[in-house]
Structures are given as structure tokens and as C-alpha cells.
Amino acid sequence: MRIRPGRKRSLFAGIVMLLVTLVGLMMMSQYGGMFGPFIIIWLAVGLGGSAMAFYNAFSEEGLPLYEVDVEKDEQNGEPDGFCPQCGRPVGVGDRFCRHCGAPLAE
Numbered sequence: 001m002r003i004r005p006g007r008k009r010s011l012f013a014g015i016v017m018l019l020v021t022l023v024g025l026m027m028m029s030q031y032g033g034m035f036g037p038f039i040i041i042w043l044a045v046g047l048g049g050s051a052m053a054f055y056n057a058f059s060e061e062g063l064p065l066y067e068v069d070v071e072k073d074e075q076n077g078e079p080d081g082f083c084p085q086c087g088r089p090v091g092v093g094d095r096f097c098r099h100c101g102a103p104l105a106e
């Protein structure tokens, strides 16, 4: 299963990265070649990040930023406990078993 950030968040991230790029351009015009390699990396990160974020915001497919294995629990793949009724793994803080609905004692 692949998860990507929502459109609004992607759009916001793209705008932030564009601002980062703009700041880089301003620094470049102010300091000339003093921060040469640093500015180039800065601009590359800003442009790359904004391009990726805007691509996510406007395309149907989007780029998956991370993947999750739905078979495993979120924390290190270790379940926090097991349902006393059906024996399946349940998360910590779960009040009811998400498989059979049995109430869980915490």
C-alpha cells in the first residue's frame, strides 16, 4: 500500500519549496559567487522539492513518499498485544479489537 500526502499539503509544500528557491536566488544575487556550491545545492533542493510537491498536487498518480506494509503494525512490525477473543494482533490504546470488536482491557 502506498501513501502520499494530500493535495493541499502537497500544494503548500510546493509553495514553501518555491519560497526556499527564491531565497536561494536572492542570496545568490546578493553574495555573488561566495556561496557557490552551497547555493547550487540549495536551489537544487528547492526546485526539486517544489517540482515533486506540485507534481503530487496536480497529478492523479503522484509520487509515493513512503510505503507501508499493511500486514504489519506501525511500530517495528511488532503488535502491541493480542485480542483475548480472536487472538489477532491489536494496537496499544485500542479499546476494541479491530478484527472481532471485542472490548480490550488496558
Ligand SMILES: [Zn+2]
Pocket (backbone or CB within 6 Å): 083, 084, 085, 086, 087, 088, 097, 098, 099, 100, 101, 102
Ligand atoms: Zn478480536
